Amino acid sequence: MPKHAPRNVMATSFALVGALALSLTGGTAHASDSLEYVALGDSYSAGSGVLPVDPTNLLCLRSTVNYPHVIASRTGAHLKDVTCGAAQTKDFTSSQYPGVAPQVNALDADTDLVTLTIGGNDNGTFINAITACGSAGLLTLGKGSPCKDRHGSSFTDEIEKNTYPALRSALRAVRAKAPNARVAVLGYPWITPAQADRSCFVKLPVAEGDVPYLRDIQARLNAAVERASEETGATYVDFSQVSDGHDACKAGGTRWIEPLLFGTSVVPVHPNALGERRMAEHTMSVLGLS
Known part of the structure; x- marks a missing residue:
């Protein structure tokens, strides 16, 4: 050699x-x-109504440009998106539809990041409040506060009695399945303005006195989400300031939420593509992601 x-x-x-x-x-x-990123949650996470639709699960009406996809594309994270329209807290630990696994099944000890919105569908809070107040507003041609007069504190009572403890249980289930993950729980961007705007009645047929009533219901829901997040070690992403002025009553290009009538989405009273992008950007800012 x-x-x-x-x-x-x-x-x-x-x-x-x-x-x-x-x-x-x-x-x-x-x-x-790259971050191992799992997106959970309801239609606000799924981007239901925003095109294009993910063809792998049409039942969940999940958009391929929802805020989880925006976060993943901008951070290079490896995304597993199991968000699903109409999801409730119970669907984190049980099957929402045949063939749709409980959402927490997507989590494991290697998960680095979890984002979600949840709670708005529990007790039918969003849909029942919007439907009740919209119907009442049409009957009074936008005058008075017929929805508040009829329903009083019933919606917020349900949030405190049922949604709040369900949120804590759901978030504990997330933590149990992904003990090493950073969990970000997003609040819901404003649907209505702080005060009634007569020009909004055509888009969102809610009586003048019921506009702040609906906003208070949403504020109470977000407060419950925030408390549950803090109690389970999650990061709450607050949209109360950044989404102000971007409600469903605003013009296209400004609003983040589509109105009930004459909007551009097949799923009204939900974030549009701009709203999903802004939700992603604010979440990234709060989490310090780039």
């Missing part, structure tokens, strides 16, 4: 060791550095 052969063997060995060390430290394996 030539005299320089051992040197070549040593050089080759050092090169192999160096390559192995580089791969273990992530020097060349950029894919291994």
Whole structure:
């Protein structure tokens, strides 16, 4: 064997060791550095009504440009999106539809990041309040506060009695399945303005006195979501300030939420594409993601 052969063997060995060390430290394996990101939640997370629709599960009416997809595309995270329109807290731990697994099944100890919106469908809070107040507003041609007069504190009572404890249970289930993850729970962007606007009645047929009533119901729901988040070690992403002025009564290009009537989405009173992007951007800002 030539005299320089051992040197070549040593050089080759050092090169192999160096390559192995580089791969273990992530020097060349950029894919291994990406966040393992799981998106849970209801239609506000799914982006229901925003095109294009994810064809893999049409029951959930999940958009491929919802806020989880925006976050993943901007951070390079590896996304597993199991968001589903109409989801309630119970659907985190039980099947929402045949063939649709409980949402927490997507989580494991390797999950780095979890985002979600949930709670608005429990007790039918959103749909029942919007339907009740819209119907009452049409009957009075937008005058008075017929919805508040009839329903009083019933919606907020349900939130405190049922939704709040259900939120805590759902978030504890998330934590149990993903003990090492950072969990971000998003509040719901404003649907109505703080005060009645007569020009809004055509889009959102709610009586003048019921506009702040609906907003208070949403505020109480968001407060319950925030409390449950804090009690389970999750980060609450507050939209009360950044979404102000972007409610369903505003013009297209400004509003984040589509109105009940004459909107551009097949799913009214839900975020549009702009709303989903802004939800993603604010969440990334709160979490310090780039």
